[in-house]
């Protein structure tokens with residue numbers, strides 16, 4: 163892959179074939195996603211956006227869990243979105259889940275979805291695939307309604323894991339262009355402070371994952 167490949171080219175290359183086995187395989191290592199969905203709790207009639215929605219696995223589960231809310235999903239990979247569209251249609255949820263193609267670091271929610279703000283925005287295991295992840299986080303926070311919440315789950319620092327296991331895990335993730343953000347919790351808390359947001363973080367499974375919620379003070 164050329165060094166200057168865009169995020170879209172890079173993700174399409176990774177997921178062109180992976181997308182067919184994505185949901186079946188990722189259930190074994192993308193932990194904490196359902197916990198995040200359980201804590202979303204959008205208001206009645208509320209709007210929810212997932213950034214980096216992949217196959218729409220999370221959106222479909224969330225739409226079934228919160229039948230009054232409207233869902234929106236954004237991904238930079240057209241290949242992933244093909245799987246997402248097919249899956250949403252299979253679950254008969256096309257009227258409640260809108261999908262759009264865009265880069266997490268620079269997208270216009272009004273152009274993609276006809277609205278500027280969302281009551282809940284979430285990012286599940288996508289920040290660790292986005293080198294300028296801080297820009298994605300700021301963009302996500304900018305999409306919140308005044309009472310909105312931004313929920314994040316991603317790989318943690320694996321603190322309680324033996325060093326060898328940690329090295330093997332990180333090397334394996336790199337093969338998929340996944341680079342867990344070292345000290346992610348502290349870095350996100352610092353960014354939240356800069357943006358005037360409060361942050362509530364939870365370490366999951368001995369540091370395997372971190373779940374963070376940001377909201378206006």
Ligand SMILES: C[S@@+](CC[C@H](N)C(=O)[O-])C[C@H]1O[C@@H](n2cnc3c(N)ncnc32)[C@H](O)[C@@H]1O
Pocket residue numbers: 169173177188192195213214215216217219220236237238239242264265266267285286287288291292
């Ligand atoms: C590991 S998958 C996670 C998918 C889904 N959120 C989940 O929890 O199953 C990461 C997703 O982020 C997308 N992604 C990576 N870089 C992106 C970017 N710059 N903008 C938008 N999406 C991006 C990828 O195409 C992929 O679908």
